[in-house]
Amino acid sequence: MSSDLASSLTDPSMLIAVLVALAVFATLYTLAIPFFERGDLNQRMKAVSTEREQMRARERARMNAETTGKASLRTQNNRSVRQIVERFNLREALVDENTMNKLKAAGYRSENALNMFLVARFLLPFCFFALAIFWVFGLDHLADKPTPIRFLATLFFAYLGFYAPNIFISNKMKKRQHSIKRAWPDALDLMLICVESGISIEAAMRRVSEELGEASPPLAEEMVLTTAELSFLPDRRMALENLGTRTQIPIVQSVVQALMQADRYGTPISQALRVLAQEGRDERMNEAEKKAAALPPKLTVPMILFFLPVLVAVILGPAGIQVADRF
Numbered sequence: 669m670s671s672d673l674a675s676s677l678t679d680p681s682m683l684i685a686v687l688v689a690l691a692v693f694a695t696l697y698t699l700a701i702p703f704f705e706r707g708d709l710n711q712r713m714k715a716v717s718t719e720r721e722q723m724r725a726r727e728r729a730r731m732n733a734e735t736t737g738k739a740s741l742r743t744q745n746n747r748s749v750r751q752i753v754e755r756f757n758l759r760e761a762l763v764d765e766n767t768m769n770k771l772k773a774a775g776y777r778s779e780n781a782l783n784m785f786l787v788a789r790f791l792l793p794f795c796f797f798a799l800a801i802f803w804v805f806g807l808d809h810l811a812d813k814p815t816p817i818r819f820l821a822t823l824f825f826a827y828l829g830f831y832a833p834n835i836f837i838s839n840k841m842k843k844r845q846h847s848i849k850r851a852w853p854d855a856l857d858l859m860l861i862c863v864e865s866g867i868s869i870e871a872a873m874r875r876v877s878e879e880l881g882e883a884s885p886p887l888a889e890e891m892v893l894t895t896a897e898l899s900f901l902p903d904r905r906m907a908l909e910n911l912g913t914r915t916q917i918p919i920v921q922s923v924v925q926a927l928m929q930a931d932r933y934g935t936p937i938s939q940a941l942r943v944l945a946q947e948g949r950d951e952r953m954n955e956a957e958k959k960a961a962a963l964p965p966k967l968t969v970p971m972i973l974f975f976l977p978v979l980v981a982v983i984l985g986p987a988g989i990q991v992a993d994r995f
Contacts, residue, residue: 749783758786773916774840775886788833796829797822844886845917851884852919853952855891856945864938869927870898890914904931919948 753759763786771782800822804810810818855876862872877891890911897907908928912921926940 746780746783749780749787752790753783753786756790758790762786762789769913769916770834770837770841772914773844774837775844775889776837776840777914785833785837789830792829792832793826794829796832797826800825841916845915847884848887848890848915848917848920850952851880851887852917853945853948854883855880855887856923856941856948860938860941860945863941869937870895873898919944919951922947 763782767785768782771777771785776782776785804818804822810821813821858876858879859869859872862875863869867875873891873895877888877895880891881888893914894907894911897910898904901907905928908924908931912924915921923941923944926944927937929935930937930940
C-alpha cells in the first residue's frame, strides 16, 4: 500500500497535474481576491472621529485642570494590560522617544496600543522560548546536533520573539509611509488649489482628506487629525509638528516647516506649496526610475531558471523528436 502511494506521488504525470492545479488556483485567486476585498476607509474615519472626540475631551480636561486643579478625563485602557505594564515597570525599561514615534507612524496612537506593544514584547519571548523547547526537545528536532547548539537555537527563537513586535510595527510604518508618499504630491496640488481659491488651510486639509480617502486612507487619516488639532490645540505650530512626527517622512516634514514659517512670518503659502508639490513629483519620478533601472538585474535569474529552459524546449523539441524518429 505504501509502495503504491509512493509510486503514485512520484509519478511525473501526477506531479505535473498537481502543479497545473496549483497554478490554476493561484491564477483564479489572484484574479478574484480584489473583488472580495473591503475597504477599511469607514473604519479608519471612525477611528479618527473617536480620536478627535478624545482630543476634545483631553483639551477640556486640561482647561478644567488649569481652573480647578483637578483633571476630569478618565483613561479608557485595557485594565489587565495596564496592570502588567505598571507591575513590571515596562515603560521605563522598553519605551523611548523613538518607540513612541514608530507607533504613531504605524497608526497606533492610543495609550492602550502602547500597553499592548509593551506586553507583547514582554510575553512573546517566553512564548517563543516555550514553543522552541517543545519543538527541539519535545519533538526531537535537531537530534543530530549537540545539546548546546540545540539550546542556542531555543534562545534564538526567544530573541526573535522579543523583536517580533518591532518587526511588525516597522512593516506597518513602511506600508503607511509608502501610501502617504505616493499620494502626497496630489495632496499638495489639491491644497494649492484650495488655498489659491481663498480657503483656509484647515478647510483645505479637510477637503484633501475627503478627496484622497480612497487613494490613501493613511493620508486622509493624518489630514483629519491635523485639522482637528489645528482646531483644538492652543498652538497651531504644535499641530503641524505633530503631523511631521506622526508620519516620519522627510517630504512631509519639509511641508510642515514651510507651513510653520508661512504662519509665523505671514508669507504666502501658495508659492511654497507649488514648489514642494513639484519636488514631491520629482522625487516620486526618481524613485520610479530607480526601480525601473534595478529591474533588469532582478530579472536575470528568473529568466535563466524559467524562460530559457522553456525556450530551449520549444526550439529544440521538434528537432529532438525528428532525430528520435529517425534513429
